[in-house]
Amino acid sequence: MSIDLSQFHQVFFEESFEGLDVMESQLLDLQPESVDAETVNTIFRAAHSIKGGAGTFGFMQVSEFTHVVETLLDEIRSGTRVMVREYVDLFLQSVDCLRAMLSHLQSGQEPDKERPASLKKQFEAILRGEMAATDASDAKADVSTAEPVASGWKITFRPQQDLLQTGNEPFRMFRELQELVGEGNFTAHPNTDELPDLSNLSPELCYLSWDIEVRGAIDKSSVMAVFEWVADECEITCEPLGAESASSADSAESSVVAEKAAAPEHAATTEKAATTETASAGPVIPEAVTAAVTAANLAAGSAAQAATTAAAAKSPKSNEPSSIRVSIDKVDSLINMVGELVITQSMLGQLGQDFDISRLSRLQEGLAQLEQNTRELQESVMKIRMMPISFAFSRFPRLVRDLGGQLGKQVNLIMLGENTELDKTVMEKIGDPLVHLVRNSMDHGLETTDKRIAAGKKAEGNITLNAYHQGGNIVIEVSDDGAGLNEEKILSKAKQKKLVPENAELSPEDIHQLIFLPGFSTADVVSDISGRGVGMDVVRRNINELNGTIEVKSTRGKGSTFVIRLPLTLAILDGQLVKVRDQTYIFPLVSIVESIQLQKRSLNNITGSQHVMKLREEYIPIVRLDEMFGLRPEEEEFENPMLVVVEGDTEKIGIVVDDLLGQQQVVIKSLEQNYQKVAGISGATILGDGTVALIIDISGVGKAMDLMPDHKRPERAA
Incomplete structure (x- = not known):
């Protein structure tokens, strides 16, 4: 029975990317001066899983590269080599390299060969002792629990019969052992006592066991690591190899030949076929070994891999995640x-x-x-569809570490509310704006170590990511304890770039909003981090596209906080239906502060074209939707108007409507995709009676009103 292995490729890629995330997070937590053994073991297991999966599916470039990474990790975890910071940096580079290789393979492209080859040479140089690092002999003096390194090992391997059904194959383990010690230092003696007649043989069961000899200066932990995934499914012993065994490789091989000659004729035929299929894939191993690996499955796997590669070349697939894990x-x-x-x-x-x-x-x-x-x-x-925001936060420890080293700043990243859940679609789109904000905080917000000490602060700066629910929204805060925004410099740059008039006098809050203008930057030098005037305007635009808002709070000398408010989901909205003339509109329920009866005596006219109303010691502007959308003659007035007080972009607005209808959840449909973008409208929905109702964009209403010509602005509100 042939098995199409390509059906498992997507699962392999997803699990491999998760493994790389685990490696990266553990490496970032690793302190070379006090290495935690469990942390190194976790990193090793993740690399080992990726290597095994890549080998199973024929991605040999990934498997071979991961092998050298795994070898260095194994020496560190066994105590024969001391972890140093240079190794951590190299391991992180290998994580990036593997992620790029897997992304290319997932999209059906050929991975880059130069970068893996360059990194592989660095790993091999370290393993040969050619690069500057703590020598293994020095490490041994400090580590009393290190496994002894013998001249070889004698291994007894007795797997259970259902070993093959669990996805494990002895051939790959033997090939890995041979890679560790070299082709001439590996011998396997198969035991065929339990091999049944051909009529009773099941291709899904393993009837063989082996006595294995590996010769060379290799530690026991490296040998046992090869079998760690099948330790619960077999009987395995590993004893030091005697001097007489180490010098009798030729006689051992002769013994294997004699055993093959004594085997039944039909078994020899089967073994020959299996050997033919696997000869080009790995080391020279006795043919009886490959009897446990069915030739049909190997052939099917090779054919499936070739077919997948050909199909991918014709129609490359996106490497965007196509699945989601659900509890x-x-x-x-x-x-x-x-x-x-x-x-x-x-x-x-x-x-x-x-x-x-x-x-x-x-x-x-x-x-x-x-x-x-x-x-x-x-x-x-x-x-x-809800996922913890830790998926979006997970990229920042690495970003902060690398950027801190590049800028010469000591930075401590604090992440709070990582279990706060957010819609998967929103999660995918908020990643880039958060990256911009964190990079901006590190470059512009945090001072250098010398300046922080001079200002009486700790040498290490703090950047805090915090997420929490508030009403029907999720709030994400990006804070730093740096110098804060320099209002004088911001206003000066804005005037210099003609973004505001020369005689403009703005409040600190208005000055803070200038950083979101296109082309604005206070950087004196253009670098690969900042200074080109792009970034913050893109942040606000992307957040607005998610029906969210962003505001900034800053105190000079103490730091800045960027506050992002986003809807929990982009698909469903709790709405308040209102009547304006013969049209029905929907207000997002989370934006409504209150609804009141409008009184003429509480209105005040300003600048001849705008009305405001005093509401509990606060003046709020009045907006008429019928005037904005051209639903009434200018001389016509409401008889008994209602006022819905809403809050958008941290400002309250009073919107005049005819009547309040019911509240209901609505499914949001994009107006821009089906028609065109309309100022003040964020989308549309279909009501129960089949009619279409437009969804009001609260923040967009105020902006649309500001853009209206004076003669078309509402001159009366009642």
Whole structure:
């Protein structure tokens, strides 16, 4: 039976990327002066898994590169080599290299060969002792628990018969052993006592066991690491090899030949076929070994790999994640909701068969139950798309470490609220704006070590990422304890670039908003980090596209905080339906502060074209949607207007409407994709009666009003 291995490629890539994330996070936590053994073991296991998976699916370039990484890690974890900071940097570079190689393979492209080759040479130089590092002999003096290095090892390997069914193959383990010691220093003696007749042989079971000899100066932990994934599925012993065994390689090989000659004829035929299939894939291993590896499966795997490569060349795939991991609790909740929905549907179906007016009350109860079930099912489905924001935060420890070294700044990254959940779509789009903000805080916000000490601060600066829920939104804060925004310099640069008039006098809050203008930068020198005037305007634009807002709070000499507010999801909205003339509009419920009856006596006219209303010691501007969208003649007025007070971009606005309708959840449809972008409108939805209602963009309404010509601005609000 042939197996198409290409069906497992996507799972391999996803697990490999997760493994690389684990390696990176553990390496960033690693302190060379006090190495934690479990941390090194975790990094080693992640690398070993990637290597094994890559070898299984035929991605040999990844497997071979990971092998040298794994070898150095193994020497460190066994105590024969001391971890130094240069190794950490090299391991992090290898993580980047592997991530790039896997991304290319996932999209059907040929990986770059120069970078892996260059890094591989560095690893090999370290392993040969040619690069400056702590020598293994020095490490041994300090590590009393290191495994002894013998002249060779005698291994007894007795796997359980279901070994092959778990995805493990002895051939690959033997090939890995031979790579460790060299082709001439490896011998395997197969035991065929339990091999049944051909008629009783199952190709999915392993009937062989082996006595293995490896010769050379290799530590026991490196040998046992080869078998660590099958340790629970076999009997395995490893003893030092005697001098007489180490000098009898030729006689051992002769013994293998004699055993092969004594084997049944049909077994020899099968072994020859298996050997033919695997000869080009690895070291020379006795043919009896390959009897445990079915030739059909190997051939199918090679064919599948070739077919996948050819198909990928024709139609490259995106390397964007195409799956999401969901906890079993969420799946169970979804299944329960579906069960309740089926019961309700069955009840309504029975009512509909012989319906009469006496069953009206039961029908109403059934419809109410259907509405409740549908809402709960919707909430359960939406929860499946929710992911902890730690997925977005995970990139920043590495970014801060590398950028801190580049800028010569000591930086401590603090991450809070990592379990706060956010819609997967929003998560994917917020990553780049957060990167801009963190880089900006490190470059412009935090001072150099000398300046911090001179200002009476700690030499190490702090950058804090915090996420929490607030109402129907998620709030993400990026804070630093640096110098804060220099209002004088910002205003001077803005005037110099003609972004504001020369005689402009702005409040500190207004000056802070200038950093979001296109082309604005206070950097005196253009570098690869900042200074080109792009970044902050892109941040605000991207956040606005997510129906979110960003504001900045800064105190001179103490630091700055950027506050991002985003909707939890882009698909569903809790809305308040309002009537304006004969049109229905929807206000996001989270933006509504209150609704009141509008009184003429509370209105004040300013600049002849705008009205404001005093509401509890606060003046708020008044906006008329019917005037903005051209729904009424200029001389016509409301009879009994309602005022909906909303908050957008940290400012309150009063919007005049005819009437308040009900509240309901609506599914957001993009107006820009189906029609065009309209100022003051964030999207549309279809109501229960089939009509289309537009969703008001609260922050966009104020901006749209500011852009209106004076003669078209609302001159009266009631």
